[in-house]
Amino acid sequence: GSSKRGVIDHMADAWDFPLDGILPEDSSQQQVFAETTAPVVTSLLDGYNGTVLAYGQTGAGKTFTMFGPSGDFDQRGICSRAISEVFHQLSRRRLSDATVHLSALEIYNECIVDMLSEPGEDGRPRWEASTLDESSRSTPMATEDLAIREEKDGTTFVKDLTLVPAASEDEALGLLFDAQTSRSIATHSMNARSSRSH
Numbered sequence: 001g002s003s004k005r006g007v008i009d010h011m012a013d014a015w016d017f018p019l020d021g022i023l024p025e026d027s028s029q030q031q032v033f034a035e036t037t038a039p040v041v042t043s044l045l046d047g048y049n050g051t052v053l054a055y056g057q058t059g060a061g062k063t064f065t066m067f068g069p070s071g072d073f074d075q076r077g078i079c080s081r082a083i084s085e086v087f088h089q090l091s092r093r094r095l096s097d098a099t100v101h102l103s104a105l106e107i108y109n110e111c112i113v114d115m116l117s118e119p120g121e122d123g124r125p126r127w128e129a130s131t132l133d134e135s136s137r138s139t140p141m142a143t144e145d146l147a148i149r150e151e152k153d154g155t156t157f158v159k160d161l162t163l164v165p166a167a168s169e170d171e172a173l174g175l176l177f178d179a180q181t182s183r184s185i186a187t188h189s190m191n192a193r194s195s196r197s198h
Contacts, residue, residue, distance in 0.1 A: 029068055033081040041085045045093070049155070052078060067180055079176055087169040101163045102172050104179035105146075112146040115179035116162040 023032060040050035054062035068077035083102075090098050104115035147159045166172035 029065075029075050029077060029081070032065060033078045037078045037082050038085060041082050041089065045086070045089050045095075052082070080173055083172045083176060084169055087172070100166045100172060102166050102175045102179075103158075103161050103163045104176070104182075105158060105161060106183055112148070112158060113183070114146055114158075114160075114162050115182045116164055116175060117182075118162075 021035065023035060027035075037052050040052055044050050054066050056062055064077065066077045066079050068075045068080070086100060090096075090100070102116070106113040106115060146161060148156065149159045150156050164175055166175055
């Protein structure tokens with residue numbers, strides 16, 4: 001006799017994602033900052049690690065949320081608002097001896113992009129190298145590779161990421177502007193080399 005074999009479908013029909021909250025589509029940049037980032041800044045200054053990450057598909061508004069449009073102070077993004085909040089809280093807490101350092105990175109198409117790096121010894125920007133999956137990279141294109149590392153205590157960091165001191169809010173905002181400028185240049189170059197479908 002013939003025996004029939006069936007296929008068991010182990011795929012979920014639905015998924016549950018726990019969320020802390022959902023902001024309405026018409027939320028202002030200030031509301032987004034107050035709900036998502038201001039508590040992280042406070043926690044950072046209390047000694048805790050924190051991260052604010054924008055994730056989503058192309059056109060979802062990540063860049064607008066993080067940086068806002070250029071030249072519109074009321075619409076500035078959460079990055080510049082976070083910098084302002086750091087310096088405001090340092091002043092309010094009377095922490096005049098505190099030092100502030102800024103680093104900026106972007107992960108694009110599995111590549112870690114150091115937005116504040118100087119060109120390498122060969123003159124090429126460091127962002128031309130450093131894929132997350134080193135085994136898939138054909139040839140190194142920069143003098144130093146960035147890599148995500150973890151200390152024994154669980155602290156995560158990016159090895160060799162540029163860290164720049166900022167003595168004032170204006171200086172830190174200037175560094176953020178430099179990072180945004182680098183982001184535009186790097187993204188255009190990487191888009192040209194990307195194998196993703198657009």
